[in-house]
Amino acid sequence: MNAPEQRYYDAFLQALFEGQSDDPTVGALLAQPAFAVYRNTVFKGCVDALLANYPAVHRLVGSAWMESAALAFTQQHLPRQASLIAYGEGFADFLRTLEAAAELPYLPGVAALDRCWTESHLAADDPLLDVSALHAALAAGQDVSLVPHAASRWHHDAQHPVYTIWNANRRDDGPSELDPDWQGEGALLTRPQGDVQWQSLGLGGIHFLEACRDGCGIASAADQALAHEPGLDIAQLLGQLVLAGTFTSFH
Amino acid sequence: MTTHTLTAGLGLKPQHFDAALACTAPGLWFEVHPENYLMEGGPRLAWLQAIRAQHPVSLHGVSLSLAGPDAPDPLHLRQLAQLAARIEPVLVSEHLAWSRAGGHYLPDLLPVPRTRQTLARVAANISRTQDVLKRRIALENPSHYLRMDQHEWSEPDFLQELVRRTGCGLLVDVNNVHVSATNLGLDARQYLDQLPVADILEIHLAGHSADASLPGLLVDSHDAPIAAAVWELYQHLLARTGERPTLIERDGNVPAFDVLLAERNMANTLLQPAIAAREELPA
Numbered sequence: 001m002n003a004p005e006q007r008y009y010d011a012f013l014q015a016l017f018e019g020q021s022d023d024p025t026v027g028a029l030l031a032q033p034a035f036a037v038y039r040n041t042v043f044k045g046c047v048d049a050l051l052a053n054y055p056a057v058h059r060l061v062g063s064a065w066m067e068s069a070a071l072a073f074t075q076q077h078l079p080r081q082a083s084l085i086a087y088g089e090g091f092a093d094f095l096r097t098l099e100a101a102a103e104l105p106y107l108p109g110v111a112a113l114d115r116c117w118t119e120s121h122l123a124a125d126d127p128l129l130d131v132s133a134l135h136a137a138l139a140a141g142q143d144v145s146l147v148p149h150a151a152s153r154w155h156h157d158a159q160h161p162v163y164t165i166w167n168a169n170r171r172d173d174g175p176s177e178l179d180p181d182w183q184g185e186g187a188l189l190t191r192p193q194g195d196v197q198w199q200s201l202g203l204g205g206i207h208f209l210e211a212c213r214d215g216c217g218i219a220s221a222a223d224q225a226l227a228h229e230p231g232l233d234i235a236q237l238l239g240q241l242v243l244a245g246t247f248t249s250f251h
Numbered sequence: 252m253t254t255h256t257l258t259a260g261l262g263l264k265p266q267h268f269d270a271a272l273a274c275t276a277p278g279l280w281f282e283v284h285p286e287n288y289l290m291e292g293g294p295r296l297a298w299l300q301a302i303r304a305q306h307p308v309s310l311h312g313v314s315l316s317l318a319g320p321d322a323p324d325p326l327h328l329r330q331l332a333q334l335a336a337r338i339e340p341v342l343v344s345e346h347l348a349w350s351r352a353g354g355h356y357l358p359d360l361l362p363v364p365r366t367r368q369t370l371a372r373v374a375a376n377i378s379r380t381q382d383v384l385k386r387r388i389a390l391e392n393p394s395h396y397l398r399m400d401q402h403e404w405s406e407p408d409f410l411q412e413l414v415r416r417t418g419c420g421l422l423v424d425v426n427n428v429h430v431s432a433t434n435l436g437l438d439a440r441q442y443l444d445q446l447p448v449a450d451i452l453e454i455h456l457a458g459h460s461a462d463a464s465l466p467g468l469l470v471d472s473h474d475a476p477i478a479a480a481v482w483e484l485y486q487h488l489l490a491r492t493g494e495r496p497t498l499i500e501r502d503g504n505v506p507a508f509d510v511l512l513a514e515r516n517m518a519n520t521l522l523q524p525a526i527a528a529r530e531e532l533p534a
Binding site for chain 1: 286287289290291292293294295297314315319320324327330349351352353354355356357358359361362363364368369372396397398399400401434462464465468470
């Protein structure tokens with residue numbers, strides 16, 4: 001493509017984002033009031049996608065706040081994929097940098113759980129773990145490594161009860177008043193039979209899953225879980241995780 | 252494969268899943284934006300496959316950026332081909348517009364000057380897409396809001412030349428023709444009369460709205476019932492084309508499924524004389 005053609009696209013982008021252009025062709029477009037239709041549509045498309053992908057954050061902060069934060073995010077992080085269904089990776093970290101979010105320190109953790117839901121929802125259809133085969137392997141004394149299902153996600157916040165807050169705000173009919181114990185919380189999201197499901201998960205369980213993801217065997221993963229949550233009942237944890245459809249296979 | 256056995260269809264909205272799945276209206280088909288289904292798995296894809304088991308489905312892309320500065324994104328094309336292999340769509344379509352530049356996607360259908368250089372680039376991008384998908388695609392006329400002095404071709408001539416060079420077909424969005432003609436002061440009927448009728452594979456109908464702050468400007472908002480002027484243009488086009496698959500788009504202020512189905516049935520009624528004319532032809 002020759003230089004004048006490329007210049008048209010570059011200039012159009014500059015006109016969209018900065019509202020000005022040195023290029024005479026695009027300058028003539030920008031001078032028409034209707035150019036605003038394109039600017040409005042581009043930003044509305046990104047903002048609407050963020051609102052759809054962060055519903056618990058949206059419910060907590062309200063539309064005006066959310067749209068303002070989403071627009072600021074969009075201006076720094078334009079979509080890089082054709083599909084907007086997964087748009088908004090990094091929105092939780094962005095909220096940490098946002099001065100207006102400083103009074104809501106739990107918000108990034110809630111956003112992280114919204115993101116977990118999106119990633120779980122879109123993940124591949126792995127088979128679920130063959131539980132009887134796992135029982136046989138464990139009964140034979142093998143130390144196996146459990147492989148998390150593609151749709152399994154987990155997140156822990158050391159300071160804030162983000163699972164309680166997120167769970168209450170993920171649905172439109174959730175409670176409007178909450179009085180959680182103000183301590184760190186974790187969550188596990190899985191997709192065992194079609195829809196995404198979620199439950200609370202303690203720090204030991206989180207570290208158990210991190211170890212599984214890193215390829216550790218069950219014995220080593222249990223050690224890491226106990227190091228972070230002494231006294232944890234590993235057999236009960238394993239039962240909880242398997243029942244939730246957290247794993248796809250073992251080796 | 253003929254595509255002319257489809258009658259009137261509806262853009263598929265997630266909130267209408269159960270009603271859409273259960274609906275048995277003869278000839279009903281659905282259209283989706285493939286971008287909303289480019290995931291690896293999960294319930295949404297399963298949902299589309301369930302609809303596909305009951306109804307024909309068309310994939311109507313909004314972000315291949317065929318008129319953009321770059322060739323179509325290879326990953327995007329590969330994902331689109333995978334989705335097409337799963338869904339076996341009855342039609343695949345895209346727009347004469349751009350939405351990707353410098354590695355960024357802009358969720359809109361942006362305009363481009365219709366020059367000789369643009370023609371060559373769009374033709375190459377259509378051919379690339381058709382090669383990867385191994386099928387003919389239909390190219391849609393976008394809505395226009397801006398006057399552009401750099402055009403060297405009228406849009407109907409430009410579309411016709413793309414058809415000639417690539418073998419693609421056309422998707423005529425009658426609402427876009429009306430919106431563009433109003434905004435740019437053109438004659439909508441003359442525009443429709445200049446299109447190569449045999450290559451029209453699909454027709455779109457939708458509602459539009461008046462811009463809130465710019466008097467006289469119409470916006471292709473898909474958030475209202477189809478306007479009377481657009482119904483009239485549709486009938487004018489049908490008189491030339493005969494029966495063509497017709498799709499009603501609604502993306503904002505989405506009413507109950509039955510309300511959309513009633514609008515679809517109106518298009519279906521207008522298609523009937525065309526269908527009858529076809530059936531009267533000797534075999």
